[in-house]
Amino acid sequence: MRNAFADEILQLALVDERIVVLSGDIGNRLFDKFKAAMPTRFYNCGVAEANMISLAAGLASSGLRPVCYTITPFVTTRCLEQIKLDVCYHNMPVTIVGTGSGLSYAALGSTHHSFEDLAIMRSLPGMNVLAPADAPELRAAMRWVFAQNQSAYLRIGKKGEPVLTEEAAFMVGRWQRLRTGSSATLLACGTILSEVLAAADLLAKDDIQATVWNCASVKPLDLEALAHLGSSPVFSIEEHSVLGGFGSAVAEFLSGRTNPPRLIRIGIPDEFLHDCGEQEEARVYCGLDAASLARRIAAEIA
Amino acid sequence: MTADLETRAREIRFRLIRMSHEAQSAHLAGALSCVDLLVALYWRILKIDPANPAGPNRDRLIFSKGHAVSALYVTLAKLGFFPEENLARYNQHGASLPEQPCPQMTPGVEWATGSLGHGLGVGLGIAIASSIQQNPHSTFVLVSDGECQEGSVWEAAMLAPKLKTGPLTVLVDFNGWQATGRSRDIMQMEPLAEKWTTFGWDACEIDGHSMPEILSALVKPRDHRPRAIIAHTTKGKGASFIEDDNNWHYRSPSAEEVKKAAQELGIAQ
Numbered sequence: 001m002r003n004a005f006a007d008e009i010l011q012l013a014l015v016d017e018r019i020v021v022l023s024g025d026i027g028n029r030l031f032d033k034f035k036a037a038m039p040t041r042f043y044n045c046g047v048a049e050a051n052m053i054s055l056a057a058g059l060a061s062s063g064l065r066p067v068c069y070t071i072t073p074f075v076t077t078r079c080l081e082q083i084k085l086d087v088c089y090h091n092m093p094v095t096i097v098g099t100g101s102g103l104s105y106a107a108l109g110s111t112h113h114s115f116e117d118l119a120i121m122r123s124l125p126g127m128n129v130l131a132p133a134d135a136p137e138l139r140a141a142m143r144w145v146f147a148q149n150q151s152a153y154l155r156i157g158k159k160g161e162p163v164l165t166e167e168a169a170f171m172v173g174r175w176q177r178l179r180t181g182s183s184a185t186l187l188a189c190g191t192i193l194s195e196v197l198a199a200a201d202l203l204a205k206d207d208i209q210a211t212v213w214n215c216a217s218v219k220p221l222d223l224e225a226l227a228h229l230g231s232s233p234v235f236s237i238e239e240h241s242v243l244g245g246f247g248s249a250v251a252e253f254l255s256g257r258t259n260p261p262r263l264i265r266i267g268i269p270d271e272f273l274h275d276c277g278e279q280e281e282a283r284v285y286c287g288l289d290a291a292s293l294a295r296r297i298a299a300e301i302a
Numbered sequence: 303m304t305a306d307l308e309t310r311a312r313e314i315r316f317r318l319i320r321m322s323h324e325a326q327s328a329h330l331a332g333a334l335s336c337v338d339l340l341v342a343l344y345w346r347i348l349k350i351d352p353a354n355p356a357g358p359n360r361d362r363l364i365f366s367k368g369h370a371v372s373a374l375y376v377t378l379a380k381l382g383f384f385p386e387e388n389l390a391r392y393n394q395h396g397a398s399l400p401e402q403p404c405p406q407m408t409p410g411v412e413w414a415t416g417s418l419g420h421g422l423g424v425g426l427g428i429a430i431a432s433s434i435q436q437n438p439h440s441t442f443v444l445v446s447d448g449e450c451q452e453g454s455v456w457e458a459a460m461l462a463p464k465l466k467t468g469p470l471t472v473l474v475d476f477n478g479w480q481a482t483g484r485s486r487d488i489m490q491m492e493p494l495a496e497k498w499t500t501f502g503w504d505a506c507e508i509d510g511h512s513m514p515e516i517l518s519a520l521v522k523p524r525d526h527r528p529r530a531i532i533a534h535t536t537k538g539k540g541a542s543f544i545e546d547d548n549n550w551h552y553r554s555p556s557a558e559e560v561k562k563a564a565q566e567l568g569i570a571q
Binding site: 046048059061062064066082086090 | 358405413414417419420422423424425426427428429430431432433434435437453454457458460461465466
Protein backbone atom coordinates (compact mmCIF):
# COMPACT_ATOMS: atom_id res chain seq x y z
CA MET A 1 0.00 0.00 0.00
CA ARG A 2 2.81 2.40 0.73
CA ASN A 3 4.10 2.12 -2.84
CA ALA A 4 0.58 2.83 -4.08
CA PHE A 5 0.45 5.83 -1.75
CA ALA A 6 3.76 7.19 -3.07
CA ASP A 7 2.70 6.73 -6.68
CA GLU A 8 -0.78 8.15 -6.21
CA ILE A 9 0.43 11.23 -4.33
CA LEU A 10 2.91 11.83 -7.12
CA GLN A 11 0.16 11.64 -9.74
CA LEU A 12 -2.15 13.87 -7.72
CA ALA A 13 0.52 16.46 -6.98
CA LEU A 14 1.55 16.70 -10.63
CA VAL A 15 -1.86 18.17 -11.38
CA ASP A 16 -2.67 19.80 -8.01
CA GLU A 17 0.07 22.23 -7.13
CA ARG A 18 -1.33 22.77 -3.63
CA ILE A 19 -0.18 19.31 -2.52
CA VAL A 20 2.89 19.25 -0.25
CA VAL A 21 4.29 16.03 1.23
CA LEU A 22 5.73 16.04 4.75
CA SER A 23 7.53 12.97 5.98
CA GLY A 24 8.66 12.18 9.51
CA ASP A 25 11.98 10.78 8.32
CA ILE A 26 10.50 7.65 6.83
CA GLY A 27 9.96 6.23 3.37
CA ASN A 28 13.57 5.71 2.35
CA ARG A 29 13.63 6.07 -1.48
CA LEU A 30 9.82 5.94 -1.47
CA PHE A 31 9.44 9.56 -2.54
CA ASP A 32 12.44 9.87 -4.86
CA LYS A 33 10.27 10.48 -7.91
CA PHE A 34 8.19 13.03 -6.05
CA LYS A 35 11.28 14.88 -4.83
CA ALA A 36 12.78 14.89 -8.30
CA ALA A 37 9.60 16.18 -9.89
CA MET A 38 8.64 18.71 -7.18
CA PRO A 39 11.62 19.51 -4.97
CA THR A 40 9.96 22.49 -3.26
CA ARG A 41 6.94 20.45 -2.28
CA PHE A 42 8.55 17.66 -0.29
CA TYR A 43 9.84 18.22 3.25
CA ASN A 44 11.47 15.68 5.50
CA CYS A 45 10.45 17.19 8.82
CA GLY A 46 12.81 14.95 10.74
CA VAL A 47 12.07 12.90 13.82
CA ALA A 48 9.76 15.60 15.13
CA GLU A 49 6.18 14.64 14.48
CA ALA A 50 4.44 17.21 16.66
CA ASN A 51 6.10 20.01 14.74
CA MET A 52 5.28 18.28 11.44
CA ILE A 53 1.57 18.49 12.23
CA SER A 54 1.66 22.15 13.35
CA LEU A 55 3.72 23.00 10.29
CA ALA A 56 1.18 21.23 8.07
CA ALA A 57 -1.62 23.26 9.63
CA GLY A 58 0.35 26.43 8.88
CA LEU A 59 0.78 25.36 5.26
CA ALA A 60 -2.92 24.57 5.00
CA SER A 61 -3.86 27.96 6.43
CA SER A 62 -2.13 29.50 3.41
CA GLY A 63 -4.15 27.39 0.98
CA LEU A 64 -1.83 24.40 0.51
CA ARG A 65 -2.84 20.74 0.94
CA PRO A 66 -0.20 19.08 3.11
CA VAL A 67 0.03 15.32 3.65
CA CYS A 68 1.80 14.07 6.80
CA TYR A 69 3.27 10.62 6.37
CA THR A 70 4.94 8.37 8.91
CA ILE A 71 4.37 5.23 10.97
CA THR A 72 0.91 5.18 12.51
CA PRO A 73 1.56 5.71 16.24
CA PHE A 74 3.99 8.55 15.56
CA VAL A 75 1.56 10.46 13.35
CA THR A 76 -1.49 9.92 15.56
CA THR A 77 -1.11 9.39 19.28
CA ARG A 78 2.30 11.04 19.60
CA CYS A 79 1.06 14.32 18.18
CA LEU A 80 -2.59 14.11 19.13
CA GLU A 81 -2.85 17.61 20.55
CA GLN A 82 -1.41 19.17 17.41
CA ILE A 83 -3.98 17.24 15.36
CA LYS A 84 -6.81 18.21 17.68
CA LEU A 85 -5.99 21.91 17.91
CA ASP A 86 -3.94 22.96 14.90
CA VAL A 87 -5.69 20.74 12.35
CA CYS A 88 -9.22 19.99 13.57
CA TYR A 89 -10.07 23.05 15.62
CA HIS A 90 -8.96 25.30 12.78
CA ASN A 91 -10.68 23.15 10.12
CA MET A 92 -7.41 22.79 8.24
CA PRO A 93 -7.48 20.37 5.30
CA VAL A 94 -4.48 18.34 6.42
CA THR A 95 -4.22 14.69 5.40
CA ILE A 96 -2.63 12.38 7.94
CA VAL A 97 -1.38 9.04 6.68
CA GLY A 98 -0.52 6.35 9.18
CA THR A 99 1.50 3.67 7.45
CA GLY A 100 2.06 0.24 8.92
CA SER A 101 -1.11 0.41 10.98
CA GLY A 102 -2.48 -2.20 13.38
CA LEU A 103 -0.20 -5.22 13.49
CA SER A 104 1.70 -4.40 10.27
CA TYR A 105 4.89 -3.91 12.23
CA ALA A 106 4.10 -6.63 14.74
CA ALA A 107 7.74 -7.64 15.02
CA LEU A 108 8.79 -4.17 16.14
CA GLY A 109 6.76 -4.37 19.31
CA SER A 110 4.29 -2.12 21.07
CA THR A 111 6.16 1.05 20.11
CA HIS A 112 5.14 0.41 16.51
CA HIS A 113 1.72 -1.17 17.05
CA SER A 114 -1.36 0.97 16.64
CA PHE A 115 -4.46 -0.43 18.24
CA GLU A 116 -5.98 2.87 19.38
CA ASP A 117 -5.61 5.23 16.41
CA LEU A 118 -9.14 4.72 15.04
CA ALA A 119 -10.62 5.34 18.48
CA ILE A 120 -8.71 8.54 18.95
CA MET A 121 -8.92 9.95 15.45
CA ARG A 122 -12.63 9.39 15.09
CA SER A 123 -13.25 11.31 18.31
CA LEU A 124 -11.94 14.52 16.70
CA PRO A 125 -14.61 16.80 15.20
CA GLY A 126 -14.27 17.27 11.46
CA MET A 127 -11.86 14.42 10.92
CA ASN A 128 -12.68 11.88 8.20
CA VAL A 129 -11.34 8.45 9.13
CA LEU A 130 -10.68 6.03 6.30
CA ALA A 131 -9.18 2.55 6.48
CA PRO A 132 -8.82 1.27 2.91
CA ALA A 133 -8.43 -2.47 2.49
CA ASP A 134 -5.91 -2.49 -0.33
CA ALA A 135 -3.96 -0.38 -2.79
CA PRO A 136 -6.75 0.37 -5.30
CA GLU A 137 -9.06 1.47 -2.52
CA LEU A 138 -6.32 3.63 -1.02
CA ARG A 139 -5.82 5.36 -4.37
CA ALA A 140 -9.54 6.02 -4.70
CA ALA A 141 -9.73 7.29 -1.12
CA MET A 142 -6.83 9.66 -1.80
CA ARG A 143 -8.57 11.05 -4.85
CA TRP A 144 -11.66 11.65 -2.77
CA VAL A 145 -9.64 13.35 -0.02
CA PHE A 146 -7.98 15.83 -2.36
CA ALA A 147 -11.26 16.63 -4.07
CA GLN A 148 -12.56 17.81 -0.66
CA ASN A 149 -11.41 20.60 1.58
CA GLN A 150 -11.41 18.66 4.84
CA SER A 151 -9.02 16.92 7.18
CA ALA A 152 -8.65 13.18 6.77
CA TYR A 153 -6.86 10.30 8.42
CA LEU A 154 -5.83 7.42 6.17
CA ARG A 155 -4.96 4.23 8.01
CA ILE A 156 -2.92 2.07 5.70
CA GLY A 157 -0.88 -1.14 5.75
CA LYS A 158 2.67 -1.63 4.58
CA LYS A 159 3.25 -3.62 1.41
CA GLY A 160 2.06 -6.70 -0.41
CA GLU A 161 -1.60 -6.57 0.62
CA PRO A 162 -3.71 -8.64 -1.81
CA VAL A 163 -5.96 -6.70 -4.15
CA LEU A 164 -9.56 -7.32 -3.14
CA THR A 165 -11.52 -4.30 -4.26
CA GLU A 166 -12.32 -2.43 -7.38
CA GLU A 167 -10.94 1.08 -7.42
CA ALA A 168 -14.12 2.67 -8.69
CA ALA A 169 -16.19 1.21 -5.87
CA PHE A 170 -14.84 3.38 -3.03
CA MET A 171 -17.13 6.11 -1.76
CA VAL A 172 -16.88 7.91 1.54
CA GLY A 173 -19.77 7.02 3.83
CA ARG A 174 -20.55 3.97 1.68
CA TRP A 175 -19.43 0.44 2.29
CA GLN A 176 -19.22 -2.26 -0.36
CA ARG A 177 -21.05 -5.54 -0.04
CA LEU A 178 -18.67 -8.19 -1.38
CA ARG A 179 -20.59 -11.38 -0.39
CA THR A 180 -24.20 -12.07 0.41
CA GLY A 181 -25.43 -14.68 2.88
CA SER A 182 -28.08 -14.97 5.55
CA SER A 183 -26.30 -16.61 8.49
CA ALA A 184 -24.10 -13.71 9.60
CA THR A 185 -23.00 -10.24 8.58
CA LEU A 186 -19.27 -9.57 8.67
CA LEU A 187 -18.18 -5.93 8.73
CA ALA A 188 -14.49 -5.83 7.81
CA CYS A 189 -12.55 -2.65 8.45
CA GLY A 190 -9.20 -2.09 6.74
CA THR A 191 -6.59 -4.57 5.57
CA ILE A 192 -8.08 -7.32 7.70
CA LEU A 193 -10.58 -7.71 4.84
CA SER A 194 -8.38 -10.41 3.27
CA GLU A 195 -8.70 -12.57 6.40
CA VAL A 196 -12.42 -11.90 6.64
CA LEU A 197 -13.03 -12.99 3.04
CA ALA A 198 -10.96 -16.12 3.63
CA ALA A 199 -12.95 -16.76 6.81
CA ALA A 200 -16.17 -16.42 4.82
CA ASP A 201 -14.85 -19.02 2.40
CA LEU A 202 -14.10 -21.41 5.26
CA LEU A 203 -17.56 -20.85 6.73
CA ALA A 204 -19.18 -21.49 3.35
CA LYS A 205 -17.60 -24.94 3.31
CA ASP A 206 -19.62 -25.65 6.46
CA ASP A 207 -22.74 -24.22 4.84
CA ILE A 208 -22.59 -21.01 6.79
CA GLN A 209 -23.22 -18.22 4.31
CA ALA A 210 -22.12 -14.78 5.45
CA THR A 211 -22.66 -11.32 4.06
CA VAL A 212 -19.33 -9.49 3.93
CA TRP A 213 -19.04 -5.73 3.85
CA ASN A 214 -15.83 -3.85 3.19
CA CYS A 215 -16.04 -0.89 5.58
CA ALA A 216 -13.25 1.50 4.68
CA SER A 217 -15.23 4.54 5.74
CA VAL A 218 -15.06 4.57 9.54
CA LYS A 219 -16.08 8.18 9.89
CA PRO A 220 -18.53 8.80 8.40
CA LEU A 221 -20.06 5.36 8.78
CA ASP A 222 -22.36 3.97 6.11
CA LEU A 223 -25.63 4.74 7.89
CA GLU A 224 -27.67 3.27 5.07
CA ALA A 225 -25.91 -0.09 5.28
CA LEU A 226 -26.14 -0.06 9.08
CA ALA A 227 -29.85 0.67 9.01
CA HIS A 228 -30.49 -2.42 6.89
CA LEU A 229 -28.27 -5.03 8.49
CA GLY A 230 -31.09 -7.54 8.97
CA SER A 231 -31.48 -9.75 12.00
CA SER A 232 -28.64 -12.24 11.75
CA PRO A 233 -25.65 -11.68 14.04
CA VAL A 234 -23.27 -8.90 13.05
CA PHE A 235 -19.51 -9.17 13.51
CA SER A 236 -17.29 -6.10 13.37
CA ILE A 237 -13.73 -7.15 12.58
CA GLU A 238 -10.75 -4.82 12.79
CA GLU A 239 -7.00 -4.93 13.41
CA HIS A 240 -7.46 -2.47 16.28
CA SER A 241 -8.42 -2.59 19.91
CA VAL A 242 -11.92 -3.82 20.61
CA LEU A 243 -12.31 -0.58 22.57
CA GLY A 244 -13.27 2.62 20.82
CA GLY A 245 -12.58 1.78 17.20
CA PHE A 246 -14.71 0.63 14.29
CA GLY A 247 -16.72 -1.91 16.27
CA SER A 248 -17.46 0.68 18.91
CA ALA A 249 -18.65 3.09 16.21
CA VAL A 250 -21.03 0.40 14.96
CA ALA A 251 -22.17 -0.27 18.52
CA GLU A 252 -22.86 3.43 19.02
CA PHE A 253 -25.08 3.40 15.96
CA LEU A 254 -26.92 0.21 16.90
CA SER A 255 -27.48 1.37 20.48
CA GLY A 256 -29.94 3.91 19.14
CA ARG A 257 -31.97 1.38 17.12
CA THR A 258 -35.04 -0.53 18.17
CA ASN A 259 -34.39 -4.28 18.15
CA PRO A 260 -30.87 -4.07 16.71
CA PRO A 261 -29.14 -7.27 15.60
CA ARG A 262 -26.68 -8.86 17.99
CA LEU A 263 -23.20 -7.32 17.55
CA ILE A 264 -19.99 -9.20 18.27
CA ARG A 265 -16.93 -6.95 18.20
CA ILE A 266 -13.77 -8.74 17.11
CA GLY A 267 -10.42 -7.00 17.36
CA ILE A 268 -7.30 -6.88 19.42
CA PRO A 269 -7.97 -7.57 23.10
CA ASP A 270 -7.56 -4.72 25.58
CA GLU A 271 -3.93 -5.52 26.31
CA PHE A 272 -0.42 -4.94 25.02
CA LEU A 273 1.25 -7.69 23.03
CA HIS A 274 4.40 -9.21 24.47
CA ASP A 275 5.43 -11.56 21.69
CA CYS A 276 7.86 -11.84 18.80
CA GLY A 277 6.63 -12.48 15.30
CA GLU A 278 5.38 -11.03 12.05
CA GLN A 279 1.92 -9.72 11.26
CA GLU A 280 0.62 -13.15 10.24
CA GLU A 281 1.70 -14.69 13.54
CA ALA A 282 0.33 -11.78 15.52
CA ARG A 283 -3.00 -12.11 13.77
CA VAL A 284 -3.15 -15.76 14.82
CA TYR A 285 -2.20 -14.79 18.39
CA CYS A 286 -5.03 -12.24 18.44
CA GLY A 287 -7.56 -14.53 16.76
CA LEU A 288 -7.69 -12.35 13.67
CA ASP A 289 -6.50 -14.88 11.08
CA ALA A 290 -9.06 -16.49 8.76
CA ALA A 291 -9.20 -19.83 10.60
CA SER A 292 -9.61 -18.24 14.03
CA LEU A 293 -12.23 -15.85 12.71
CA ALA A 294 -14.20 -18.68 11.10
CA ARG A 295 -14.12 -20.72 14.32
CA ARG A 296 -15.20 -17.75 16.43
CA ILE A 297 -18.03 -16.79 14.06
CA ALA A 298 -19.29 -20.36 13.78
CA ALA A 299 -19.26 -20.71 17.58
CA GLU A 300 -21.10 -17.42 18.11
CA ILE A 301 -23.94 -18.27 15.74
CA ALA A 302 -24.25 -21.93 16.75
CA MET B 303 10.55 59.21 17.00
CA THR B 304 8.88 56.65 19.24
CA ALA B 305 6.95 58.90 21.63
CA ASP B 306 3.68 58.10 19.88
CA LEU B 307 4.30 54.39 20.37
CA GLU B 308 5.15 54.86 24.02
CA THR B 309 1.96 56.82 24.59
CA ARG B 310 -0.03 54.11 22.86
CA ALA B 311 1.62 51.42 24.98
CA ARG B 312 0.62 53.28 28.15
CA GLU B 313 -2.98 53.57 26.93
CA ILE B 314 -3.09 49.88 26.09
CA ARG B 315 -1.62 48.93 29.47
CA PHE B 316 -4.24 50.94 31.30
CA ARG B 317 -7.05 49.46 29.21
CA LEU B 318 -5.71 45.99 30.03
CA ILE B 319 -5.68 46.69 33.74
CA ARG B 320 -9.24 48.03 33.58
CA MET B 321 -10.36 45.04 31.51
CA SER B 322 -8.86 42.60 33.99
CA HIS B 323 -10.74 44.39 36.76
CA GLU B 324 -14.02 44.44 34.85
CA ALA B 325 -13.83 40.83 33.69
CA GLN B 326 -12.10 39.61 36.88
CA SER B 327 -9.83 37.68 34.55
CA ALA B 328 -6.39 36.18 35.10
CA HIS B 329 -3.10 36.52 33.21
CA LEU B 330 -2.89 40.30 33.41
CA ALA B 331 0.82 40.41 34.21
CA GLY B 332 1.88 38.33 31.22
CA ALA B 333 -0.25 40.53 28.98
CA LEU B 334 1.39 43.70 30.32
CA SER B 335 4.89 42.37 29.64
CA CYS B 336 4.39 42.04 25.86
CA VAL B 337 2.57 45.30 25.15
CA ASP B 338 5.60 47.17 23.78
CA LEU B 339 6.41 44.29 21.42
CA LEU B 340 2.85 44.33 20.10
CA VAL B 341 2.77 48.11 19.68
CA ALA B 342 6.04 48.15 17.74
CA LEU B 343 4.89 45.29 15.53
CA TYR B 344 1.37 46.50 14.83
CA TRP B 345 2.06 50.23 14.40
CA ARG B 346 5.41 50.06 12.60
CA ILE B 347 6.12 46.65 11.10
CA LEU B 348 3.17 44.46 10.16
CA LYS B 349 1.55 44.95 6.78
CA ILE B 350 -2.06 44.37 7.69
CA ASP B 351 -5.43 45.82 6.84
CA PRO B 352 -8.09 45.87 9.57
CA ALA B 353 -10.74 46.07 6.83
CA ASN B 354 -9.43 42.86 5.26
CA PRO B 355 -8.08 40.79 8.15
CA ALA B 356 -7.72 37.59 6.09
CA GLY B 357 -6.06 39.08 3.00
CA PRO B 358 -3.62 36.53 1.54
CA ASN B 359 -0.70 38.96 1.40
CA ARG B 360 -0.95 40.13 4.99
CA ASP B 361 1.91 39.68 7.43
CA ARG B 362 1.08 37.14 10.11
CA LEU B 363 1.57 37.38 13.85
CA ILE B 364 0.96 34.10 15.65
CA PHE B 365 0.27 35.09 19.24
CA SER B 366 1.48 31.87 20.77
CA LYS B 367 1.32 32.84 24.46
CA GLY B 368 -2.46 32.59 24.26
CA HIS B 369 -3.09 33.22 27.96
CA ALA B 370 -2.00 36.84 27.44
CA VAL B 371 -4.39 37.45 24.55
CA SER B 372 -6.10 40.40 26.25
CA ALA B 373 -3.05 42.44 25.15
CA LEU B 374 -3.71 41.42 21.55
CA TYR B 375 -7.42 42.25 21.84
CA VAL B 376 -6.78 45.80 23.01
CA THR B 377 -4.21 46.23 20.23
CA LEU B 378 -6.58 44.93 17.55
CA ALA B 379 -9.43 47.09 18.84
CA LYS B 380 -7.29 50.22 18.75
CA LEU B 381 -6.31 49.35 15.17
CA GLY B 382 -9.96 49.02 14.17
CA PHE B 383 -10.22 45.25 13.63
CA PHE B 384 -13.38 45.42 15.73
CA PRO B 385 -15.14 48.14 17.77
CA GLU B 386 -13.38 49.17 20.96
CA GLU B 387 -16.63 48.81 22.90
CA ASN B 388 -16.34 45.02 22.39
CA LEU B 389 -13.58 45.10 24.99
CA ALA B 390 -16.20 45.82 27.65
CA ARG B 391 -17.53 42.30 27.07
CA TYR B 392 -14.14 40.56 27.20
CA ASN B 393 -14.47 37.02 28.49
CA GLN B 394 -18.26 37.21 28.76
CA HIS B 395 -20.65 34.53 27.60
CA GLY B 396 -21.90 35.17 24.08
CA ALA B 397 -19.27 37.82 23.30
CA SER B 398 -16.51 37.62 20.70
CA LEU B 399 -13.43 37.90 22.92
CA PRO B 400 -12.78 34.62 24.72
CA GLU B 401 -10.18 34.32 27.46
CA GLN B 402 -7.87 32.46 25.05
CA PRO B 403 -7.69 33.36 21.37
CA CYS B 404 -9.96 31.87 18.73
CA PRO B 405 -9.66 33.09 15.11
CA GLN B 406 -13.18 31.99 14.25
CA MET B 407 -14.52 34.48 16.81
CA THR B 408 -12.22 37.48 16.58
CA PRO B 409 -11.04 39.32 13.44
CA GLY B 410 -7.28 39.76 13.39
CA VAL B 411 -6.54 36.75 15.58
CA GLU B 412 -4.52 34.34 13.45
CA TRP B 413 -4.44 31.19 15.54
CA ALA B 414 -6.08 29.54 18.55
CA THR B 415 -3.31 29.22 21.08
CA GLY B 416 -3.19 28.71 24.80
CA SER B 417 -1.79 25.25 24.75
CA LEU B 418 1.82 26.38 24.58
CA GLY B 419 4.35 25.27 22.01
CA HIS B 420 2.14 25.19 18.91
CA GLY B 421 2.68 28.67 17.47
CA LEU B 422 6.21 28.35 16.16
CA GLY B 423 5.46 25.19 14.17
CA VAL B 424 2.38 26.82 12.67
CA GLY B 425 4.35 29.98 11.89
CA LEU B 426 7.06 27.89 10.26
CA GLY B 427 4.42 26.28 8.04
CA ILE B 428 3.11 29.70 7.07
CA ALA B 429 6.63 30.91 6.31
CA ILE B 430 7.30 27.84 4.13
CA ALA B 431 4.02 28.45 2.31
CA SER B 432 5.05 32.04 1.60
CA SER B 433 8.19 30.67 -0.06
CA ILE B 434 6.38 27.93 -2.03
CA GLN B 435 3.72 30.36 -3.18
CA GLN B 436 6.21 33.20 -3.76
CA ASN B 437 4.01 35.41 -1.63
CA PRO B 438 6.54 37.61 0.14
CA HIS B 439 4.82 38.31 3.44
CA SER B 440 6.52 38.07 6.83
CA THR B 441 5.65 35.77 9.71
CA PHE B 442 6.14 36.63 13.37
CA VAL B 443 5.57 34.36 16.36
CA LEU B 444 5.33 35.73 19.88
CA VAL B 445 6.14 33.14 22.54
CA SER B 446 6.68 33.28 26.29
CA ASP B 447 9.81 32.18 28.10
CA GLY B 448 7.91 29.46 29.94
CA GLU B 449 6.64 28.29 26.56
CA CYS B 450 10.24 27.59 25.52
CA GLN B 451 10.08 24.62 27.88
CA GLU B 452 7.82 22.84 25.38
CA GLY B 453 9.82 20.39 23.27
CA SER B 454 7.80 21.24 20.18
CA VAL B 455 9.31 24.76 20.21
CA TRP B 456 12.72 23.22 19.70
CA GLU B 457 11.48 20.81 17.05
CA ALA B 458 10.46 23.84 15.01
CA ALA B 459 13.60 25.75 15.98
CA MET B 460 15.83 22.92 14.75
CA LEU B 461 14.01 22.53 11.45
CA ALA B 462 13.48 26.15 10.42
CA PRO B 463 17.10 27.09 9.56
CA LYS B 464 17.34 24.10 7.21
CA LEU B 465 14.43 25.20 5.06
CA LYS B 466 13.76 27.86 2.49
CA THR B 467 11.14 30.10 4.06
CA GLY B 468 9.78 33.58 3.85
CA PRO B 469 10.98 35.95 6.60
CA LEU B 470 10.34 34.29 9.98
CA THR B 471 10.88 35.96 13.34
CA VAL B 472 10.24 34.59 16.80
CA LEU B 473 9.95 37.05 19.68
CA VAL B 474 10.41 35.65 23.16
CA ASP B 475 8.66 37.72 25.81
CA PHE B 476 11.22 36.83 28.46
CA ASN B 477 9.51 38.17 31.56
CA GLY B 478 11.29 35.68 33.78
CA TRP B 479 8.21 34.12 35.32
CA GLN B 480 5.83 31.31 34.59
CA ALA B 481 2.65 30.21 36.34
CA THR B 482 4.19 29.05 39.60
CA GLY B 483 7.66 30.51 39.79
CA ARG B 484 10.69 32.09 38.15
CA SER B 485 11.32 30.32 34.86
CA ARG B 486 15.07 30.10 35.58
CA ASP B 487 14.34 28.24 38.84
CA ILE B 488 12.16 25.68 37.09
CA MET B 489 14.18 24.84 33.99
CA GLN B 490 17.58 25.72 32.61
CA MET B 491 16.40 28.73 30.60
CA GLU B 492 19.67 30.61 30.32
CA PRO B 493 21.50 31.26 28.17
CA LEU B 494 18.35 31.51 26.06
CA ALA B 495 19.69 33.59 23.17
CA GLU B 496 22.62 31.22 22.78
CA LYS B 497 20.22 28.31 22.52
CA TRP B 498 18.58 29.93 19.51
CA THR B 499 21.95 30.89 18.03
CA THR B 500 23.27 27.37 18.27
CA PHE B 501 20.08 26.11 16.64
CA GLY B 502 20.98 28.25 13.63
CA TRP B 503 18.95 31.37 14.27
CA ASP B 504 20.04 34.99 14.03
CA ALA B 505 19.41 35.71 17.70
CA CYS B 506 19.72 38.94 19.67
CA GLU B 507 18.81 40.15 23.13
CA ILE B 508 17.04 43.43 23.72
CA ASP B 509 15.22 45.41 26.37
CA GLY B 510 11.66 44.46 25.50
CA HIS B 511 10.33 47.74 26.85
CA SER B 512 12.60 49.97 24.75
CA MET B 513 10.87 50.97 21.54
CA PRO B 514 14.11 51.90 19.77
CA GLU B 515 15.67 48.55 20.66
CA ILE B 516 12.56 46.59 19.61
CA LEU B 517 12.32 48.41 16.29
CA SER B 518 15.98 48.12 15.48
CA ALA B 519 15.89 44.35 16.16
CA LEU B 520 12.87 44.01 13.88
CA VAL B 521 14.15 46.05 10.94
CA LYS B 522 17.78 44.94 10.98
CA PRO B 523 18.74 43.55 7.54
CA ARG B 524 18.29 39.79 7.26
CA ASP B 525 20.58 37.05 6.13
CA HIS B 526 19.27 33.58 5.23
CA ARG B 527 18.55 32.72 8.85
CA PRO B 528 15.29 33.00 10.75
CA ARG B 529 15.47 35.60 13.50
CA ALA B 530 14.99 35.20 17.26
CA ILE B 531 14.53 38.29 19.39
CA ILE B 532 14.92 37.59 23.10
CA ALA B 533 13.07 40.51 24.66
CA HIS B 534 13.85 40.94 28.34
CA THR B 535 10.69 42.25 29.92
CA THR B 536 9.11 42.80 33.30
CA LYS B 537 6.06 40.77 34.11
CA GLY B 538 3.30 43.21 35.00
CA LYS B 539 5.09 46.16 33.40
CA GLY B 540 3.29 49.48 33.83
CA ALA B 541 2.02 49.43 37.41
CA SER B 542 4.55 49.30 40.23
CA PHE B 543 2.39 47.11 42.42
CA ILE B 544 2.02 44.48 39.67
CA GLU B 545 5.57 44.46 38.35
CA ASP B 546 7.61 41.36 39.05
CA ASP B 547 5.04 40.02 41.52
CA ASN B 548 3.89 36.64 40.26
CA ASN B 549 0.67 36.71 42.27
CA TRP B 550 -0.56 38.70 39.30
CA HIS B 551 -0.33 35.67 37.05
CA TYR B 552 -3.80 34.89 38.39
CA ARG B 553 -5.25 37.82 40.34
CA SER B 554 -7.08 40.79 38.95
CA PRO B 555 -7.04 44.38 40.23
CA SER B 556 -9.59 46.11 42.45
CA ALA B 557 -11.23 49.43 41.50
CA GLU B 558 -8.77 51.17 43.82
CA GLU B 559 -5.84 49.51 42.10
CA VAL B 560 -7.17 50.56 38.69
CA LYS B 561 -7.11 54.18 39.89
CA LYS B 562 -3.58 53.80 41.17
CA ALA B 563 -2.47 52.34 37.86
CA ALA B 564 -4.05 55.26 36.00
CA GLN B 565 -1.98 57.68 38.06
CA GLU B 566 1.23 55.79 37.49
CA LEU B 567 0.61 55.53 33.76
CA GLY B 568 -0.42 59.16 33.48
CA ILE B 569 -3.89 58.36 32.20
CA ALA B 570 -6.58 60.96 32.92
CA GLN B 571 -9.76 59.39 34.31
